Amino acid sequence: MPRADVNGIDLEYVKHGSGEPIVFVHHGAGVDWFDPLRDHPSLSDRFCTITYHRAGYESSGPLIPPLTFAGEAATFRAFITQLGLDRVHVVGHSASACMAIEIALSAADRVQSVALLEPALMAVPSPPEVPHALELFRSGQTAEAVETFLLGTCGPANGAVLDRNLPGTRARAVANAPTFFAHELPALRQWSFDGGRARGLRAPVLAVLGERSDERFRQRQRLVLEWVPHAEPFVLAGAGHLLHLENLSGMADGLAAFVGGHTSGLAG
Secondary structure, three states, rough: OOEEOOOOEEEEEEEEOOOOOEEEEEOOOOOOHHHHHHHEEEHOOOEEEEOOOOOOOOOOOOOOOOOOOOHHHHHHHHHHHHHOOOOOEEEEEEEEHHHHHHHHHHHHEEEEEEEEOOOOOOOOOOHHHHHHHHHHHOOOHHHHHHHHHHHHHOOHHHHHHHHHOOHHHHHHHHHOOHHHHHHHHHHHHOOOOOOHHHHHOOOOOOEEEEEOOOOHHHHHHHHHHHHHOOEEEEOOOOOOOHHHHHOHHHHHHHHHHHOOOOOOOOOO
């Protein structure tokens, strides 16, 4: 896997295809969840698709605390600069959709469009399993913390979906749990986004909701559409919060249509 030296920290990444670049930003419980979407022909045959592991995850360089979403946005800018990219399309899911929002705000000159897959907006409280997962992690029960977090955010069927589509991904989540629970989740809770900040979002926005997602994510979707009037709603059929892992072709086709409608002659 190639690596990019970003401000003295090596970030490992995968880059496929050619055309306008789409960069997928992973969240801490799903470092590999975007891999099938990155590789889907609807996207990889038309665009340059890129995933990378953020500092503190997998074999990328260590995180230098504190982790903040502003810092992740700055690292993102440095990363795409290192890859020789000018403007990119950005995709984030759950916590990383909030990072994608921060990237689109603070690196607006580098973002051609942004796709928000059920962002974890803290204006709508998290399910009780999330603080319980944090307690479990702090007490040394890391595997139990991961399972509790996935149950609360992705529902009781998450294990079957993850094991079918990405064998071993839950073990990877356990291995990456120290960065996720000790740094990323606290940073998410400290991150601020509301209607006032939303007025700074200039890039085209795709607001994705799973057809089967619970009311918490529906409330968050309504907030995005209220705060970002130019956002384009997209409901992914047959999917809950795991979205593209439940309906890969539907998400790939929808994302390809959105990106294809907001191109600018970029090349990756």
